[in-house]
Amino acid sequence: MNHSSALSALGLSLVLLAGVADAQDADPWGELAGLGGAARAAWPALGELVDQARAGEVQTRGLRRARYGRETPRRAQAQRDWEALGQALDALEFLERSAARRQVLSVTYRGAQRQVLEELRQGLREATPEGSAAPEVTEPWLTGRSWAETLADVETREGRVYGALRPTLLILHALSAATPAASPALGDAGYLDTLASSGRAQPYRVRGASPGGQPYEGRAAVSFHDGALRLWRFVGGAALVGDLVSDGEGGWRVVDAQRTHAGLVALGGEAHAAARFEGRYAPAAGGELRGSWRLVAVGEGDAPGALLASGEERLAPEAVVGAPSEVPALLGMSPLMAKVVEAALPRAERGTVPRRLMLTTRNTANPRALLTGPEIFAEYQRLIGRAEREVLVQTFVWEVESEAAARALAGLRTLEARVTPGSPARVRFMRSHHPFALGGGGAMRAMREQLEGAGLDPARVDVQVRGYRHALLNNMHAKALVTDGRDAILTGANFEVCHDAGEPWFDAGFGLSGDVAHALRHEYVQGWHAATGEWLPALEAEGAAEGSIPMLLATSKGRESPWTNASDDPQAAAFEAAFRNAREVIRFQTPNLNDDVIKDALVDAVLAGVRVEGIVSHTFNETGENLPGRGGGNAKNVAELYARVLERGGPEAAARLDLRWYAAPDGTVIVGNGPRASHAKYATFDHQVALVGSGNLDTTTINNSREVNVVVDDAATVRAWDGRLFEPNFARARSARPATVDGALGQ
Numbered sequence: 001m002n003h004s005s006a007l008s009a010l011g012l013s014l015v016l017l018a019g020v021a022d023a024q025d026a027d028p029w030g031e032l033a034g035l036g037g038a039a040r041a042a043w044p045a046l047g048e049l050v051d052q053a054r055a056g057e058v059q060t061r062g063l064r065r066a067r068y069g070r071e072t073p074r075r076a077q078a079q080r081d082w083e084a085l086g087q088a089l090d091a092l093e094f095l096e097r098s099a100a101r102r103q104v105l106s107v108t109y110r111g112a113q114r115q116v117l118e119e120l121r122q123g124l125r126e127a128t129p130e131g132s133a134a135p136e137v138t139e140p141w142l143t144g145r146s147w148a149e150t151l152a153d154v155e156t157r158e159g160r161v162y163g164a165l166r167p168t169l170l171i172l173h174a175l176s177a178a179t180p181a182a183s184p185a186l187g188d189a190g191y192l193d194t195l196a197s198s199g200r201a202q203p204y205r206v207r208g209a210s211p212g213g214q215p216y217e218g219r220a221a222v223s224f225h226d227g228a229l230r231l232w233r234f235v236g237g238a239a240l241v242g243d244l245v246s247d248g249e250g251g252w253r254v255v256d257a258q259r260t261h262a263g264l265v266a267l268g269g270e271a272h273a274a275a276r277f278e279g280r281y282a283p284a285a286g287g288e289l290r291g292s293w294r295l296v297a298v299g300e301g302d303a304p305g306a307l308l309a310s311g312e313e314r315l316a317p318e319a320v321v322g323a324p325s326e327v328p329a330l331l332g333m334s335p336l337m338a339k340v341v342e343a344a345l346p347r348a349e350r351g352t353v354p355r356r357l358m359l360t361t362r363n364t365a366n367p368r369a370l371l372t373g374p375e376i377f378a379e380y381q382r383l384i385g386r387a388e389r390e391v392l393v394q395t396f397v398w399e400v401e402s403e404a405a406a407r408a409l410a411g412l413r414t415l416e417a418r419v420t421p422g423s424p425a426r427v428r429f430m431r432s433h434h435p436f437a438l439g440g441g442g443a444m445r446a447m448r449e450q451l452e453g454a455g456l457d458p459a460r461v462d463v464q465v466r467g468y469r470h471a472l473l474n475n476m477h478a479k480a481l482v483t484d485g486r487d488a489i490l491t492g493a494n495f496e497v498c499h500d501a502g503e504p505w506f507d508a509g510f511g512l513s514g515d516v517a518h519a520l521r522h523e524y525v526q527g528w529h530a531a532t533g534e535w536l537p538a539l540e541a542e543g544a545a546e547g548s549i550p551m552l553l554a555t556s557k558g559r560e561s562p563w564t565n566a567s568d569d570p571q572a573a574a575f576e577a578a579f580r581n582a583r584e585v586i587r588f589q590t591p592n593l594n595d596d597v598i599k600d601a602l603v604d605a606v607l608a609g610v611r612v613e614g615i616v617s618h619t620f621n622e623t624g625e626n627l628p629g630r631g632g633g634n635a636k637n638v639a640e641l642y643a644r645v646l647e648r649g650g651p652e653a654a655a656r657l658d659l660r661w662y663a664a665p666d667g668t669v670i671v672g673n674g675p676r677a678s679h680a681k682y683a684t685f686d687h688q689v690a691l692v693g694s695g696n697l698d699t700t701t702i703n704n705s706r707e708v709n710v711v712v713d714d715a716a717t718v719r720a721w722d723g724r725l726f727e728p729n730f731a732r733a734r735s736a737r738p739a740t741v742d743g744a745l746g747q
Contacts, residue, residue, distance in 0.1 A: 202320065202327035204289065206235055208313025220315050222289075222327045227345045227355045229330055231281075240277055244331075246338030248581075251282035252331065254293075275308050281315070283331050289315040329361035329548040334688045336581050337713035341552055343577035344711075350569035351555040352526050352706065357519040358570065364547035365712055366511030367720035373499025376491050376509035377404040380481050384411030387483040390539060391415070391427045392524045394468075396477050396694075397494035398431050398447040404495040405447075409454055412461060419460040426462050430524070430531060432476035433467025468531040468706075474558035477705035478694045482524055485539045488517040490693045490710055492681040503675035506662070508682055508725055510692050514545035516710060519553050523708060550713040554691065558706040567597045571695055572702050574711055576601050578685045582610050587726050588683040589615040589662070592698035594631030599641060607649045611656045615726070615733050617678045618661045618671045631699035635736075642741045651745050660733035669734050681709075682725060684718050692721075 201223035209215045218235030222244065229244040231254055242254040254277065276298050281291035294310035297303060317328070333341070341359055348355035370376045384391050391412075398405060412427065419425050429451055433444050448465040456463055468476040481489045491509035498505045512520075525536045554574035559566060567576070579586060579601035586605060593599075593616050606612050622633045631637070638659050646654045661669045662678040670677045683691045693709030695701045712718070 201232075202325040203318040204315035205318055206233065206313055206315055208311050210309060210311040216311075216313075222331065224326050224330055225356075227341070227348075227359045229327070231279075242277065242279075244281070246333070246335055246342065247280060248335045248339065250335055251280050254279040254281070283328075284314070287317040287328055289331070291315065326361040329550055330359075333550050334686075334713050336578070336583075336686055336689050337550060337552070337711065339581040340554075340574050340577045340689065340711055343573040344552060344554055344570040347568055347570045347573050350557055351553070351571070352523045352557055352708070353519055353553045353555055353570075354522070357522055358553050359550065360515035360519060361550045362545035362547055363512060363514035363516045363549045363551045365513075365549055365551075365714065365717045367717055368511075369721045369725045370489070370491070370509035370511070371725060372504045372506060373404055373493055373496075374501045374504065376489070376493050376507065377407040377495075377499070379489060379509065379511065380404070381407040381411040381414075383481060383483045383487055383489065384408060385414030385418075387415055387425060389425055389484050390482075390521075391425065392430075392482045392521060392528075393428070393480075394430045394476065394524060394527060395479050395494050396432045396475065397496050398429075398443060399494075399496050400443075400446045400450045402495050402497045403500040404493070405450065408495065409451065412451075412454070412456060412463065416456050416461045421457070421459040424458060424460050424462040426536070427464070428524075428528060428536070429463070429465045430468055430476070430528060431465070433469050434475065466528070466531050468527060473700070473704040475705055476527065476558075477701065478523075478527075478708040480520060480524070480694075480708055482517055482521045485518045485521040486513060486545075488512045488520045490520075490708065492679055492694055498673075498675070498677075498679075506664075506676065506678040506680055506729075508680045508692070510710075510721070512551070512710065514547045514549075514551075516551045516553065518545075520708070523553065523555060527706070549717065552711040552713075554693070554695075554709040554711055556695075556702075556705065556707045559704050564703050567702055571707050571709055572597060574691060574709070575683075575695070575697070575702070578683070578689060578691055578711070579605055582685040584686045585611045585613065586683070586685055587613045587722065587730070588697065589678065589680045589726060589729060590683075590697040591617045591620040591677075591679050591681070592625055592631075592696050593634055594625060594637045595697055595699045595702040596631075597702060598697045599637065603641060603644050603648070606645050606653055606657050609656070612658065613726075613730055614659045615662050615678070615729055616659060616736060618669055620673055620677060620679075622672070625698065638736045639738050642738055646741055646744055654741055655745060657737075659736045660730065661736050662729065663732045663734055665732070667732055678729075680725070682721075684722055684726065687718055687722070688715050689713050690718050690721060 201221045204220040204222070206218040206220050207215070208217075216235055218233065220234065221232045223230045223232065229252070231240075231242050231244055233240045233242075244252040245255050247253050275295040277293060278296060279291055279293035281289040284290045290312075291314070292310070292312045295308040297306040297308050344351075345355055345358060348358060351358070370379055380393075393408065408429075415425055415427075429447070431444060431447060444467045451463055451465050454463070479491045479494060489509050489511055491507065493499050493505075493507040493509060499507060521539065529535050552570075552574065554571045556569040556571040567573070576597055579598065582605060586602070593614070602612060616634050616638060619633060619635065625631060625633050641659070642654060642657060645657050663669045664676045668676075681693060681696055683697075685691070690712045691709060692712070693707065694705075695707045695709045701707055
């Protein structure tokens with residue numbers, strides 16, 4: 001049975017019912033009850049699952065992902081099932097908790113049906129035996145057929161294969177019956193108000209003129225949903241909807257524009273049938289958007305491509321009633337950040353955070369980068385000690401004798417003293433775990449004994465420690481702390497003795513607050529469920545997050561095969577897009593540099609005129625990196641990069657590539673993994689965008705490991721981090737340029 005299609009349909013249906021009922025000033029509860037009854041009649045197991053999940057008693061019933069072993073279609077389907085169940089529960093929680101009962105309607109009711117229908121088609125394609133053609137399912141509203149007739153048609157094709165899709169169609173049929181026929185008209189003023197009051201859209205007043213000087217006015221909104229920006233434009237009695245895509249120069253192009261009034265576009269006082277709208281808008285002072293548009297003929301009486309009308313206009317922001325909008329910050333994203341977002345979002349399924357949570361703007365970043373273990377874990381201790389409700393920690397390695405472990409325990413004792421008995425703070429520690437991987441099973445037992453056996457009062461602090469089981473290569477390489485879904489630290493540092501005071505490894509941590517911390521909490525919850533089969537309870541938000549820095553989570557689920565060269569996840573896409581779209585300078589520091597996607601992008605950037613400044617650790621983890629399929633050591637790869645650039649671009653291009661070996665504060669180049677070695681993962685682009693977290697620039701990170709990184713779009717933050725971390729390290733690092741290249745450069 002295809003659970004996920006049915007669950008997704010239910011979740012979308014519940015959200016849609018809430019929005020439609022609100023728009024009509026109606027009570028959604030009666031409609032919801034009717035839909036729920038219809039859904040349960042269609043598939044009793046769905047109602048049972050939802051009831052159990054709501055009560056916090058979800059039993060995985062065979063859907064639980066295997067903790068380790070090779071990837072299988074059944075496991076992949078199980079993961080989709082539970083993600084879809086989460087969407088349905090999110091919708092139920094929204095109906096319960098939203099006092100205003102408002103939800104942005106990102107599409108009209110009919111558009112929502114199309115969205116679910118596309119899921120149905122995808123399900124049919126996936127269920128079709130190899131060599132057979134999947135059946136075509138046409139929208140009932142285009143054929144005059146009912147959902148029941150559509151269902152019957154699908155069932156008659158190959159009942160056993162497609163019968164699993166019956167719940168989806170029945171739920172859609174129930175939705176059609178339960179929803180009032182008069183859904184909110186796209187052009188209604190009430191629709192724009194509903195859109196804006198959700199906090200996911202910004203309304204505008206449109207004023208413009210056609211080339212003949214004919215003035216016109218209207219209304220518009222830019223919405224943010226599922227990681228995408230969309231323009232809704234209402235002028236002259238016609239409505240137009242289109243996605244906004246960065247033009248790479250700080251402006252936004254309107255693409256995939258849809259006319260919503262029966263083939264008529266009325267703009268600037270002129271009306272045309274069968275025309276394509278092309279527009280470009282750019283942010284201006286006062287939050288305005290300045291734009292130009294044109295109508296281009298697509299046939300039906302006019303020569304295709306002929307210019308029919310054009311004009312210029314400005315969109316002045318209207319006051320928002322309700323939650324502040326994220327849209328102005330998103331429209332102000334740098335062109336480079338927009339390109340990274342554009343590359344990463346479509347790969348959300350291969351990451352650990354859903355698309356709707358990957359991109360956020362209500363964020364702040366600590367301008368003071370945390371350097372070396374003593375600083376990083378002192379901040380861990382502080383945040384743990386001041387938490388109110390929840391502490392979530394994930395790490396690749398845990399050594400019980402490390403100062404980092406002692407600081408975490410000290411933070412828990414501070415937390416214990418602050419919490420009211422009977423309302424314990426939820427504390428979860430998760431560590432990468434494989435019997436034959438780093439640390440093995442003994443380290444897992446010791447970690448559990450240290451934390452769960454610390455004698456903390458369970459009435460004040462509920463501590464649980466679990467291992468994230470994995471195959472030999474797809475380890476959980478992430479290192480992060482999230483407290484109360486509000487504050488977070490991303491770092492490259494593990495709880496290891498090598499980070500103790502004295503001669504610690506050089507590493508870095510980055511403090512983040514706001515909606516990005518909520519998204520990082522979701523990332524942790526997914527990992528915890530994969531490790532334990534348990535979903536952590538939802539955490540109530542406490543007030544709106546502050547800040548306005550756009551941030552994108554760039555993650556990877558990891559892969560098991562040692563021979564895979566796949567790079568189709570948000571992490572790999574973000575790294576590659578940042579390297580390929582930088583225009584001035586790329587700066588990075590990494591323990592290892594050998595992934596082919598990164599190397600190709602780096603070479604192309606240098607050849608395109610970008611200056612590349614890199615700090616690489618000398619022979620760090622050389623034995624592991626030289627294993628078959630791991631990419632090789634740093635010296636080999638650095639020499640290869642210089643040779644490729646010199647061959648293709650000559651001495652002038654080679655002079656723009658400046659790779660250096662990391663040196664300790666006293667100027668000593670550190671060889672190997674010993675004291676004072678560099679383990680930092682850091683990259684910035686064009687003094688504007690930073691990419692930090694757990695990811696190295698090596699094959700294991702890009703192709704195999706579960707990783708968590710964040711892309712930060714803020715020049716002030718990058719300037720502060722570069723000044724504290726990169727620039728001092730780069731100044732004292734020693735050139736890694738081979739002598740043959742020096743000779744070609746005349747040095």
